[in-house]
Amino acid sequence: MTTETEAAPRDEPAALVLDLDKQLPGSLRGAVLALGNFDGVHRGHAELGRTAAAMAHGLGTRPAAFTFEPHPRSVFRPDQPVFRLTPPQLKVELLAAIGLPRTFVLPFDLETAAIPAERFVDELLVGRLGAAGLVCGYDFHFGKGRTGSPEMLQAHGLAAGIPVTVVPPYSWHGEPVSSTLIRVALEEGDVARAAEFLGHPWFVRGLVSHGDKRGRDLGYPTANMHLARDCKLRHGIYAVRMRIDGIWHDGVASFGRRPTFDDGAPRLETFVFDFSGDLYGRQVDVAFVDWLRGEAKFDSLEALIAQMDADSARARDILAKTPPFLP
Structure with missing residues (x-):
């Protein structure tokens, strides 16, 4: 992905696909990372963006998104393709619009899925990316067997000396916002309801x-x-x-x-x-x-x-x- 947006520096791509065999340039390290699949980039994701931006401002650095492509469910269940709300390019543009001008994209396959959660945090997020802070949703899970959890992130962040914020469920008009809820609305043709939870028309x-x-x-x-x-x-x-x-x-x-x-x-x-x-x-x-x-x-x-x-x-x-x- 080489898409650029106005929110990103002209000489640096808004989306950077991570190669685990290559060292990341020092200029790209040290961001506050908002973690997630971000399918749809809905109101709940916007709350993660606001939280990451506020943390980054306090630390004197910049916020960025960290996500996976393709959607993990399409890797684990290829015979049941997930209804993607936003393809990769649109996701990057919408993430920039909610205050995350750069997106780190980790190619997701069975080999990536087998990375132990501890190694995922210590070697990738903290080590390779040099995260200055981490932000995730209350239901974010990762690593081999999905053993990585928000609580585990907080413990490893504490050990590494970096702040970790877990964003609680975000509700809109009394309902928790989720990509699943939005998919259901679209499958029913209720695009107006989907827009309510997205924060913009689908x-x-x-x-x-x-x-x-x-x-x-x-x-x-x-x-x-x-x-x-x-x-x-x-x-x-x-x-x-x-x-x-x-x-x-x-x-x-x-x-x-x-x-x-x-x-x-x-x-x-x-x-x-x-x-x-x-x-x-x-x-x-x-x-x-x-x-x-x-x-x-x-x-x-x-x-x-x-x-x-x-x-x-x-x-x-x-x-x-x-x-x-x-x-």
């Missing part, structure tokens, strides 16, 4: 590809995208915003198999309101603002167009009342 990034051009014939030309295979977002119609060249545009989108036509592989098709231009091959973001309805099969194109008109009108009304998304 969004995806991808390249606009050529489709079958049916939308153009119907008066609704769409930008087509294929989402990750592990995406379990409920099939249906959504009020959305699409970011094109840094600017968010209102629109309406369908994610699903197009039952009226081919009932094919899932695809995201977005109609951007009041926009004209060629998007083929361009990278865009699509943020999901609200659920409109489920997928349906129509008996005629006239019935489908009438429903698309109604969907568009409802999406416009919802988006007019929704503040702009500025990540």
Whole structure:
């Protein structure tokens, strides 16, 4: 990963993939590390970021994130791929937005999983990275057999003379925030609820590809995208915003198999309101603002167009009342 963000120095990458066989440059050592998978980078993760930033400020150093790729569950259970809320590049950008301008990424495989928890802390976090302090969530576990725990981190931090803060469960409107809760909301199509716990609308990034051009014939030309295979977002119609060249545009989108036509592989098709231009091959973001309805099969194109008109009108009304998304 070589993505850079405005929050990181121009000559240093925002994300650095760790090579356990190579020495880390001295300029990258000594940060306060916020530890976690950070899938979704939700409100609870933002609390870790604030805690790490405050600790770093007090110690006269900088905060950074420490995470794993791929998601450990995909390594332990490859036949049950986890629904990733944020792919690596987006995760790094969102971590920078919550105050963690650099992310150390540890490649995760069975060999990494076999590292004893004590060695993980003493040799990697404290030794190789020279952590000035550590911050983790109350449920953070790591190392061989997941024997590493927040309590163990605190004990080893004390022995090494560095502070360790364990962040308790973070609740929003009385519910503990978690990546699992957000995944469930998205699987139910409740993107508004997911946004509440994320702290921002859930969004995806991808390249606009050529489709079958049916939308153009119907008066609704769409930008087509294929989402990750592990995406379990409920099939249906959504009020959305699409970011094109840094600017968010209102629109309406369908994610699903197009039952009226081919009932094919899932695809995201977005109609951007009041926009004209060629998007083929361009990278865009699509943020999901609200659920409109489920997928349906129509008996005629006239019935489908009438429903698309109604969907568009409802999406416009919802988006007019929704503040702009500025990540």
